Amino acid sequence: MKYKSVFDIIGPIMIGPSSSHTAGAARIGRIARSLFGRKPKWAVISFYGSFAKTYRGHGTDVAIVGGILDFDTFDSRIRESIKIAKQEGIKIRMVEEDALTDHPNTAKIQLGDDQGELEVVGISIGGGKVEVIELNGFVLRLSGNQPALLVVHNDRYGAIASVANLLAKHEINVGHMEVGRKEKGSEALMTIEVDQNLEDPVIKEIEQLPYIIKATRIHD
Structure with missing residues (x-):
């Protein structure tokens, strides 16, 4: 370690x-x-x-x-x-x-x-x-040691890319990212650790993307 x-x-x-x-x-x-x-x-x-x-x-x-x-x-x-x-x-x-x-x-x-x-x-x-x-x-x-974004979404093509593109648009760098799902085609979860705290407008913009159910942030 x-x-x-x-x-x-x-x-x-x-x-x-x-x-x-x-x-x-x-x-x-x-x-x-x-x-x-x-x-x-x-x-x-x-x-x-x-x-x-x-x-x-x-x-x-x-x-x-x-x-x-x-x-x-x-x-x-x-x-x-x-x-x-x-x-x-x-x-x-x-x-x-x-x-x-x-x-x-x-x-x-x-x-x-x-x-x-x-x-x-x-x-x-x-x-x-x-x-x-x-x-x-x-x-x-x-880990909870740095800001993070958790996104619950439908397991559909393009959902992950749309969130990644939005973060890039706001110049938010991704330190670590994992995606999990309970079963194919059901709900899935993106866990994204980032280098800075996310503001409310970014969270709201993410939740307006196709296939996104809910976005939650963890502050540093």
Whole structure:
């Protein structure tokens, strides 16, 4: 593994004892919140592997709820996040899962309100770094370390090219891109990491393209 800076080795500035169990968990929660796009009315958090065994003692529970509240890893409010969520009317349920996963630090977050629901599966890979490996049933790989664009679209010829051409028109450079689909001809998902934050007009323009169902961004 290559590191970009010394902070990739010693981990991020954070609240809590463990970069994997607290900072990583907070980032998974915050990515889920960003993808959901608003404060949820309820959240179900399922812990797997090491997370399931130690989440209370290592503060993984408060960290992941803090992320759902959009708190950064160093925000001192993380310590009181479960209490704050209750005060804001967010119902939180935590589940310890017995199922085996490919990575020991795995969490599934389900968020919802009257407008819809979201399901995200993320793993904490060490040093505060994370990957989102599943979104609403789509398999993907999203680091959350840089701005990203997620586009749900119909699996049709030209859909991917139209999004790529629009990004080029706005001089937005693509760092990494993956495309996945549940089955041929059904819904598909583009995961595009870019070099700059995307503005609202770009998102709206993407959603007006043929075969595009929804575009969601993650800010740096």
